[in-house]
Amino acid sequence: MYVYELERLEHLRNWLTLKNEVLRPIADESGNGHWGVVKHGDVVPFDMDLRPDMSPKGLFFAERETVMKFDGTLFRETLPEQKPQVLFGLKACDLTAIAYQDNHFKDDPYYQARRKNTLLIGIDCQEACENGFCASVDAGPHVDTDIADLVVTPMPHMADDEHGWWVICASPEGQAAIAGLGLAPADPGWENWRDMARRHAEATFPKDTHIINGIQRINGRAVPDEAWERFAHQCISCSGCSMMCPTCSCYATRDVPEAEGVIARERIWDSCLMVGFQKEASGANPAAEAGKRVYRYWYHKFSDDVAARAGRYMCVGCGRCEATCPGMIGVHSIMEKIANA
Amino acid sequence: MGSGAMTNSIVDISKADVIVIFGCDPTESHSIIGSEIMKAKEKGALLLVVDPRRTRLAKMADVHLQLRVGTNIALLNGLVNTIFENGWENKKFLEERCEHADRVRKHVKDYPLDKVADITGVPMDQLKQFARIYSKARAAFLAYGMGVTQFVSGTNNVLALSNLVLSCGHVGRPGTGMNPLRGQNNVQGACDMGCLPGDLPGYQSPNDPNVRAKFERAWGTPVADQPGITSMNMNELALEGKFNALMIFGEDPVVTDPDQNRVARALRSMDCLVVVEMVMTETAKLADVILPAASFAEKGGTFTNCERRVQRVNQAVNPPGECMGEWQMLQALAKRFGTPGFDWETHEDVFNEITEVTPNYSQMSYQRLDEANGLQWPCTSHHPDGNSVLHKRSFPLGKARLMPVHYLPPEENPDDDYPFYLTTIRLHFHYGCGSMTRKSPILERESPEGLLFMNPRDGANQGLFNFAPVGVRSRRGYLETRVQFTDQVPPGLVSLPYHFSDTPSNQLTNDAQDPTTGMPELKACAVRVEPLARDMRPRPIQILRNENYEPAVEEAGADYVRI
Numbered sequence: 001m002y003v004y005e006l007e008r009l010e011h012l013r014n015w016l017t018l019k020n021e022v023l024r025p026i027a028d029e030s031g032n033g034h035w036g037v038v039k040h041g042d043v044v045p046f047d048m049d050l051r052p053d054m055s056p057k058g059l060f061f062a063e064r065e066t067v068m069k070f071d072g073t074l075f076r077e078t079l080p081e082q083k084p085q086v087l088f089g090l091k092a093c094d095l096t097a098i099a100y101q102d103n104h105f106k107d108d109p110y111y112q113a114r115r116k117n118t119l120l121i122g123i124d125c126q127e128a129c130e131n132g133f134c135a136s137v138d139a140g141p142h143v144d145t146d147i148a149d150l151v152v153t154p155m156p157h158m159a160d161d162e163h164g165w166w167v168i169c170a171s172p173e174g175q176a177a178i179a180g181l182g183l184a185p186a187d188p189g190w191e192n193w194r195d196m197a198r199r200h201a202e203a204t205f206p207k208d209t210h211i212i213n214g215i216q217r218i219n220g221r222a223v224p225d226e227a228w229e230r231f232a233h234q235c236i237s238c239s240g241c242s243m244m245c246p247t248c249s250c251y252a253t254r255d256v257p258e259a260e261g262v263i264a265r266e267r268i269w270d271s272c273l274m275v276g277f278q279k280e281a282s283g284a285n286p287a288a289e290a291g292k293r294v295y296r297y298w299y300h301k302f303s304d305d306v307a308a309r310a311g312r313y314m315c316v317g318c319g320r321c322e323a324t325c326p327g328m329i330g331v332h333s334i335m336e337k338i339a340n341a
Numbered sequence: 342m343g344s345g346a347m348t349n350s351i352v353d354i355s356k357a358d359v360i361v362i363f364g365c366d367p368t369e370s371h372s373i374i375g376s377e378i379m380k381a382k383e384k385g386a387l388l389l390v391v392d393p394r395r396t397r398l399a400k401m402a403d404v405h406l407q408l409r410v411g412t413n414i415a416l417l418n419g420l421v422n423t424i425f426e427n428g429w430e431n432k433k434f435l436e437e438r439c440e441h442a443d444r445v446r447k448h449v450k451d452y453p454l455d456k457v458a459d460i461t462g463v464p465m466d467q468l469k470q471f472a473r474i475y476s477k478a479r480a481a482f483l484a485y486g487m488g489v490t491q492f493v494s495g496t497n498n499v500l501a502l503s504n505l506v507l508s509c510g511h512v513g514r515p516g517t518g519m520n521p522l523r524g525q526n527n528v529q530g531a532c533d534m535g536c537l538p539g540d541l542p543g544y545q546s547p548n549d550p551n552v553r554a555k556f557e558r559a560w561g562t563p564v565a566d567q568p569g570i571t572s573m574n575m576n577e578l579a580l581e582g583k584f585n586a587l588m589i590f591g592e593d594p595v596v597t598d599p600d601q602n603r604v605a606r607a608l609r610s611m612d613c614l615v616v617v618e619m620v621m622t623e624t625a626k627l628a629d630v631i632l633p634a635a636s637f638a639e640k641g642g643t644f645t646n647c648e649r650r651v652q653r654v655n656q657a658v659n660p661p662g663e664c665m666g667e668w669q670m671l672q673a674l675a676k677r678f679g680t681p682g683f684d685w686e687t688h689e690d691v692f693n694e695i696t697e698v699t700p701n702y703s704q705m706s707y708q709r710l711d712e713a714n715g716l717q718w719p720c721t722s723h724h725p726d727g728n729s730v731l732h733k734r735s736f737p738l739g740k741a742r743l744m745p746v747h748y749l750p751p752e753e754n755p756d757d758d759y760p761f762y763l764t765t766i767r768l769h770f771h772y773g774c775g776s777m778t779r780k781s782p783i784l785e786r787e788s789p790e791g792l793l794f795m796n797p798r799d800g801a802n803q804g805l806f807n808f809a810p811v812g813v814r815s816r817r818g819y820l821e822t823r824v825q826f827t828d829q830v831p832p833g834l835v836s837l838p839y840h841f842s843d844t845p846s847n848q849l850t851n852d853a854q855d856p857t858t859g860m861p862e863l864k865a866c867a868v869r870v871e872p873l874a875r876d877m878r879p880r881p882i883q884i885l886r887n888e889n890y891e892p893a894v895e896e897a898g899a900d901y902v903r904i
Contacts, residue, residue, distance in 0.1 A: 029655070233400055234379055236368050236769055237787070254782050268782055276786045283808050326376030328383055 004183035055246030092140030093318040097246030122148035131319025136208040139316040149174030214335030227341040229291030234327035241321035242271035349518030356516030357482035364488020408461040411751035417501035419457030422449035429476035434510030448745035480516030495855040523647040530645030539568035543699035571859030576607035586613040593774035595623040599850035640666035652715035751865035752853035759867035771840035791844030812871040818848030821879035843881030
């Protein structure tokens with residue numbers, strides 16, 4: 001694995017804009033982060049602490065897209081076209097989720113069409129973020145080099161001093177992307193420094209006993225149905241958690257009539273917390289009770305059964321659901337409740 | 342007590358130790374406020390809910406008074422009586438800040454607990470428990486909604502409510518207040534701007550010659566010295582041939598106003614109906630001219646929410662085609678009419694004019710709104726940073742007045758022919774007439790059609806099954822839908838959401854009005870539920886109308902195509 005030294009992240013970012021469309025977290029007027037395009041020559045400093053409210057999953061698994069058209073005789077697939085793009089500054093949680101989705105959507109041509117032309121640049125987090133608990137679910141705070149093309153990690157420094165970066169080439173595509181930038185190879189010993197930084201970062205996480213305890217109780221079926229039903233009183237089926245969640249991947253389809261005799265089939269993000277999600281044409285619904293739906297949601301995020309199939313828990317510890325839930329049953333709140341149920 | 346707005350702010354929910362939710366369902370209709378209430382409840386606040394329906398918050402509540410529809414005043418008078426009888430009232434507050442407390446004290450003696458329990462159907466010990474918790478609270482936040490106002494006795498309901506609040510002194514401090522939740526995002530702003538028949542902007546009265554002079558100076562034209570008429574009145578006058586032209590901005594009264602057959606007749610009888618809309622609504626189908634409106638994301642300006650906070654709306658994308666903001670449309674019209682005084686260059690100019698003529702807005706500007714993340718009126722030279730709590734030291738009238746009010750049942754009550762009360766509700770998946778939210782595929786799947794909510798016991802008595810097709814008939818109209826059993830409604834009460842143009846609750850509702858405000862009685866009318874053949878599909882209103890089921894309404898324009 002080749003590792004180089006980099007003076008400023010903005011240099012690397014600018015270099016990548018030459019051949020790709022580069023997206024990076026930017027803050028809008030209200031201070032919320034989202035993924036925005038950075039143009040060549042743009043000198044805005046890279047904000048390491050800014051994490052977009054929405055996970056990047058929508059860049060591959062579109063919120064709403066046409067998947068095929070039927071004109072009465074022929075079905076035509078409508079594959080998206082994706083120019084080369086770079087996601088610059090992905091945190092470990094989001095990268096872990098992308099790796100999960102890569103596996104989940106491995107046979108999905110729409111997802112793959114966007115994904116295969118995308119370069120992922122990860123960045124190591126130096127401390128816990130608000131609501132984040134990636135360290136508890138093996139998804140951070142440092143980026144696993146199996147799941148990114150390039151990883152940037154800060155060199156040792158004092159407080160807010162200017163510091164350099166190490167660039168770790170984690171894939172051949174990553175290596176190719178920086179060819180020609182003329183970076184100096186890193187001194188040996190970078191690995192020790194990175195490891196130490198990780199341990200420092202891990203030490204900043206608040207206690208996670210409610211998470212660990214909650215996972216055990218969910219898997220031990222130790223939470224009674226009445227308790228789930230009680231928690232579900234506070235779920236208004238807004239689906240905010242599913243929309244924000246970097247690993248939620250359910251969608252609905254519907255046929256939209258276009259011109260005479262032509263229909264377009266769309267797929268749209270869906271959420272298993274909605275009552276219509278599993279409703280059958282007869283009106284029967286295996287998950288008619290809100291408690292069952294809330295249980296299913298959290299069971300899927302933390303179940304050992306799902307983990308056995310997917311290789312890890314679905315939850316990557318980003319804590320976005322906690323920030324968005326209007327009913328006080330995001331991940332931290334619900335795990336506290338489960339621990340006390 | 343003063344003007345129609347929350348006396349306190351949304352943040353006060355977190356400062357209260359008792360929260361009262363009176364005749365509204367904030368988790369469905371004001372989800373953010375509902376969320377604040379849940380948070381406060383989790384932190385230990387006591388939650389009291391007054392609602393004929395067992396709403397989500399009612400299920401979480403410490404006390405739920407499940408009263409009969411339309412018995413608010415009896416209930417409130419009974420509570421005030423209990424408070425006075427036990428000496429739980431806030432004597433200092435009544436002494437220093439209020440008048441006529443004795444009149445009310447004497448008046449509510451007519452409402453002893455046993456009589457109130459009889460009228461409302463709420464057990465006496467629950468009433469007493471409520472009175473004790475509310476009156477002994479350190480700070481009690483009271484929110485109310487359409488379940489208080491949408492009655493013929495709407496104004497009196499609010500007066501009875503304010504008697505309760507004043508007698509316990511729960512106003513003028515953080516965490517307290519009497520807080521109406523508004524029906525739409527900018528209803529508060531519209532009222533502030535004088536979109537009320539009797540007001541000029543800033544709730545200034547056209548009866549006051551000084552006010553008139555001020556506006557005449559500012560606008561360079563005489564202003565009306567008579568109050569205008571309410572929208573219900575417009576319908577009446579139109580049917581009498583005395584009201585001939587109307588311009589409607591972004592509203593669908595054919596779906597959202599009571600007794601829709603009558604509304605449609607009224608609109609059709611006009612010489613000229615202009616509708617400014619984004620989508621083809623039932624009302625727009627009746628229009629002579631439809632003007633294309635820009636959506637919230639396509640125009641700039643301000644919205645004012647129920648906590649009196651004026652907030653900037655920033656244009657995110659350009660409006661498509663010939664769509665434009667309402668101010669631009671009015672400006673273009675004024676130009677054609679040759680009327681001077683509409684020559685704003687930007688929406689900021691419009692706002693600057695607002696701040697000049699509206700004392701409550703006088704210290705606001707776009708820049709200050711941006712910096713402060715919105716400002717809460719009154720924002721005057723005395724309070725340049727706005728006010729989160731009103732009536733801290735005094736009321737607009739000086740002393741607040743307690744008003745004795747009597748209980749009167751709703752105008753129409755169940756009888757042998759129409760044995761159920763019908764109340765209208767909102768579902769959080771849809772907004773208003775549904776013209777926007779029903780375009781979203783997932784929301785449409787979640788609640789694709791209006792359902793009639795009914796208690797399982799009533800359902801069994803009627804020989805119905807869950808999702809059975811039924812006809813619902815009132816003295817004014819008929820519609821078909823499916824019935825859904827739920828313990829949300831008690832026996833004797835059925836509820837129907839008002840978002841759906843193919844099963845419009847306003848086929849059935851009564852347009853009897855509150856004599857003061859003209860607010861129609863949308864929350865109570867009498868209906869009959871008629872089982873249909875088991876395998877029959879409920880027919881949408883458009884088809885029923887064509888079959889001349891009810892007062893025939895001939896269709897204007899194209900067929901009904903669901904998009």
